[in-house]
Amino acid sequence: MPSMDSQELRRRFAALTTAHLTDACIRAQVPVRCAPSALQAVVPGTRVAGRALPARHVGSVDVFLEAFEDAEPGDVLVVDNGGRTDEACVGDLVALEAETAGVSGIVIWGLHRDTADIRTIGLPVFSTGSLSTGPQRIEAQPENALESAVVGDWTVTRADLAFGDEDGVVFVPSSNAADVLDLAESIRDTERRQAERIRSGVSLRAQVRFDRYLAARRENPSLTFREHLRAVGGAIEE
Structure with a gap:
């Protein structure tokens, strides 16, 4: 976990955007790791920030339940379903159980279902879209299923933080979080001053x-x- 706790992380991100974070990563010479643009919030305007809790899905929800056993308050479940478009891997019961486990949101490299129920639950969920059918397969769970998750081009571990908003999801190493957030706040303040001056005629x-x-x-x-x-x-x- 980064030096700041999950509440402080969410508090600071509440006044920032993922665009501020990616600009700060460039400034800090930290790789910019954005999830593919198709990965968006199920409910527009939803935001999430927390430590990544990775899980590789192979056809059964038990990998998520196992991940929740070790979840810490504020963690973000990051689901690797290979970006598949033929099945949904997270539905309302997983979202509800995630909330019960103290997880602050779910990021899925793949599809979700039970959209209406997920909206009612209110837990932030980001996915590449929805589909009514769940998995029709069961494959062997790899030994490292809870160690990392691949999202697009990026491998995400528990050493990473996940941030999501209207522009999508970005992953930042916990070890760089303090510097990136400090720079993001500086960039935000500069942009606000510039915007105010444009409105005033400069x-x-x-x-x-x-x-x-x-x-x-x-x-x-x-x-x-x-x-x-x-x-x-x-x-x-x-």
């Missing part, structure tokens, strides 16, 4: 001295806008 081009950037780029074609922004204290790209 264009973004004026704020970031865009004319100076164009002149400098003519002298040095390799100069990037990101390098210029860092020099002038802008935050539009990170």
Whole structure:
């Protein structure tokens, strides 16, 4: 678990977005690990933040129940169902049991079902979509089924944190959480100041001295806008 507890983690993320976190990862030189864009909240506007609780699904819910045995309050169940589109692997009973176990949300690399009941339960669930049928297969559970979960291109372990909002889900190593959150808050504050100045009549081009950037780029074609922004204290790209 990161140095901050689950409540502090959720409190800080409540004033941020996943976009702030990804920009902060770039600034901190931490790999940006976004779940595929198809993975979205079942209920629009839902947010989640917590330590990843991985589980690899092979056709039966028992792997989730086993994961809940070791769950800590605020954990986020991260389900690896290989991104399958032929079966749903999480339904209302798993969501309800997750809530009972103190889990703060579920992220599924795959499909869910029982959408109406999940909405009623209110536990944040993120998935790639819904399908009425559950699994019609039972496969052998690998020994490391509770050690890691693959989501898109990324392998997620209990050393990671999961954050989700209207823009999707991003995973951040617990060891980098404090730095990433600090940077995200700084980026958020800079962007808010820039937005306020735009509304007051000072264009973004004026704020970031865009004319100076164009002149400098003519002298040095390799100069990037990101390098210029860092020099002038802008935050539009990170």
